[in-house]
Amino acid sequence: MNRYDSSGLRRAAAAGIQAPSMYNSQPWAFRLRDGAVEVLADPHRQLRLAGNGGWAARLALGAATLNARLALASAGTPAEVTLLPDSAEPEVIARLTPARNRPPTYTEQDLYAAIGRRHSNRQPFWPDPVPADVRVRLIEAARAEGAWLDLLVGMTALTGFSEIAHSADRVLRRDTRYQGELITWTDTDSRTEGIPVAASATVTEPQDLIPQRGFGGRRRAPGRDYEAEPLIGVLGTAGDRRLDHVMAGQALQRVLLTATGAGLAGSMISQPIEVPAARDQLRRSLGRSGMPQMAFRIGYGRPGHPSPRRALADVLAG
Known part of the structure; x- marks a missing residue:
């Protein structure tokens, strides 16, 4: 054995x-x-x-x-x-x-x-479209782990997602305890956890289609707006049990690694999943009977900055 x-x-x-x-x-x-x-x-x-x-x-x-x-x-x-x-x-x-x-x-x-x-890239991507064959591979990657992946196509779908995401983001921004927890994981350049400034997004501006978590509160340079028609993926599972969440994590990572292998970058958009009403609205907008587990933006961009990790010895349990 x-x-x-x-x-x-x-x-x-x-x-x-x-x-x-x-x-x-x-x-x-x-x-x-x-x-x-x-x-x-x-x-x-x-x-x-x-x-x-x-x-x-x-x-x-x-x-x-x-x-x-x-x-x-x-x-x-x-x-x-x-x-x-x-x-x-x-x-x-x-x-x-x-x-x-x-x-x-x-x-x-x-x-x-x-x-x-692979690491989250929260900066603007280039406008180059993701080829159709790569999109198919991303969908197949999710399916291989028992999940589904919808890629939003066209401004009607993107605008609908944008409204849901911004609405959820406003709910979370009004929650002072939630924002306090976020701050504790922000600007952690001297630690081995959290989001360092170099890896954070710039703050959301009125013209942005998708809300960003401006972990470091940085303003973007002129001419560095986010893409007008981003490729948005919504990954989900048939149910919403603990097992479904773990399966979704495996599927999400397989999709992200497949994207990385194709020269793409991605960043998570969790706000529509974190707010129950927004999550249900997103599910209904997709016409899905299952539950969305994560949304993300994907595309071609400049190399990003990896977030730190704890030492291997710190994660080995006896």
Whole structure:
């Protein structure tokens, strides 16, 4: 029977910590138990107000799980993955048990190679359109992880999304406790967590179609407006249970890595998901029976700035 050892744990965790998380809160830990690698929720790194009862953390943990899967597969030691394996241990989000050794597929190699290059780019993108074949690959990436992805096409769809996103953003801006939590994760250049100024968006201006979280309060340079017709993706799942959130995180990361491999950048737009009324309005506007789990903007742009990560030793649990 195959078993992972400490080198497999470290390989999986080193990839896992590169996953995206809301406010770069990094709510994960990794451990080796009975020859399996486990992805754990770190209860001390949960967002109390912005996380929608753990939704944001579960998305991040799903993304970390996908990265860990790719790291193990790329080494020829793929895993069989069980999500939420034990109701008595809700902190265990995923258990990666060794499967039969085999060479990695080309897709696994490409996705794994993109992990270190993927990071949120909150700056304006160029107006170059994303080719149709790449859009198809993004949709297929979501489907491969049990999720769906709608790419909004045309100004009617974009304007409708813009109204929902701005409405949700106004609700969140009026919540002083919510804004206080956001500030604690902002301008963290001297730390290993949160959003540094270099990686933050500029503040939203009246002409912007999509609201931005201006973490650092920076104004943009003249002539650097955001794209007039951005490509917006809305990713969702059939349900809205804890399992759906983890599945959505895996799908989101697979989409983002596929985009990175195609030379694209992306940034999350979570406001319409965080406000229940806006989320339901978004679902109805898409004509979907499932639930949206994340929206994001994607396109071609200048290289961005990665957010910091905690040291590997800090995320390994005993």
